Amino acid sequence: MVGRGIFICVEGLDGCGKTTQAKLLVKKLKKHHDAVYTAEPSRGQMGRFIKKHYLHADSRGSAVAEALLFAADRVEHLKSEVLPALEKGKIVVSDRYVFSSLAYQGAAGFDLKWIEEVNKHAVRPDLALFIDVDPKTVTGRLKRKKSVMENLETQLKVREVYSKYVENGALLRIDGNKSKREVTKEIWRVVNDFLRTR
Numbered sequence: 338m339v340g341r342g343i344f345i346c347v348e349g350l351d352g353c354g355k356t357t358q359a360k361l362l363v364k365k366l367k368k369h370h371d372a373v374y375t376a377e378p379s380r381g382q383m384g385r386f387i388k389k390h391y392l393h394a395d396s397r398g399s400a401v402a403e404a405l406l407f408a409a410d411r412v413e414h415l416k417s418e419v420l421p422a423l424e425k426g427k428i429v430v431s432d433r434y435v436f437s438s439l440a441y442q443g444a445a446g447f448d449l450k451w452i453e454e455v456n457k458h459a460v461r462p463d464l465a466l467f468i469d470v471d472p473k474t475v476t477g478r479l480k481r482k483k484s485v486m487e488n489l490e491t492q493l494k495v496r497e498v499y500s501k502y503v504e505n506g507a508l509l510r511i512d513g514n515k516s517k518r519e520v521t522k523e524i525w526r527v528v529n530d531f532l533r534t535r
Contacts, residue, residue, distance in 0.1 A: 342371075342423040343535065344460060345528065346434035348499065349468035350492050352475035353513050354520065358468060359432040361521050362528060366428055370532075373422050376432035377407070379414035400445040407438045408455045415460055423460075435459045436467070436502060444494035449501075464531050466524060467499050470513035 347362070349355040359374060366372035378384035378392075387406055411434070422429045435456045443449050472492040502508040511523055 342425065342427040342429060343464070343532070344419065344423060344429050344431070344462045345464045345466070346431045346436065346462045347466050347468065347524075348433060348436045348440070348508060349513060350470060350472060350475045350495055350499075352478040353468045353470040354517065355468050356432050357517070358520060358524055359430050362524055363430050365525055366430070366528070370428050371426065372428040372430060373418075374430050374432065375414070375418050375422075377410060377414055377434060377437065379410050379418065381410065381413040381417055383410040383413050400442050400447045403445070404438060404442040404447060404452055404455055407442075408459075411435065411438070411456060411459055415458075419460065431462075434462060434465070436465060436499065436508060439502065440495045440498040441491075443498040444491055449498070464528065465502075465508045466511050466527065467503055467508040468511045468513035468520065468524075469496070469499070469503075472496055474514070 345362075347355045347359040356376070359376075363372045363374040378387040383406065387410060391403070391406065414431075419429050419431065438456060439449055439452050442452050472489055472495075476489045476492055499508065503510045509527060511520060511527070513520055515523070
């Protein structure tokens with residue numbers, strides 16, 4: 338690719354397979370394009386803080402503080418990883434992005450307009466995918482130590498918010514209830530079709 342690159346984000350509930358699918362997508366893209374994988378929380382200072390002190394806390398903290406922490410990490414993530422890669426014409430695939438803040442803090446009862454305002458400096462992705470899996474299925478998959486957000490009640494609410502963004506066209510739904518191979522093929526079909534229009 339030349340000039341500005343392409344920014345793709347992959348969203349979904351915890352345990353939906355998005356990390357696996359995002360990495361498989363990058364692997365496939367690399368056969369013909371300069372593509373990179375990245376994720377949120379990021380590898381930066383703020384992202385490391387969130388992973389160490391927040392996600393595995395005994396209880397969920399303030400939704401306001403949560404939204405601000407993730408928004409701050411996003412600014413750092415964009416500046417250090419995403420934007421430099423896009424400026425070099427790369428395809429950037431991010432495992433979670435701004436829709437995760439909208440879904441998870443929105444599920445906590447926070448006003449979506451406020452979350453959008455806090456994240457107003459976030460670059461709009463060129464393509465945003467939502468891997469939709471039944472919340473009961475994903476919570477059953479999470480056998481490791483769960484984060485404060487990985488319970489059925491929260492995941493049901495999170496899916497509701499994600500669905501709103503699917504309905505308004507900001508997110509493109511991928512049926513994640515299919516086999517891993519079928520989901521991979523569907524994501525590749527969607528991304529390949531998108532790239533052909535660029």
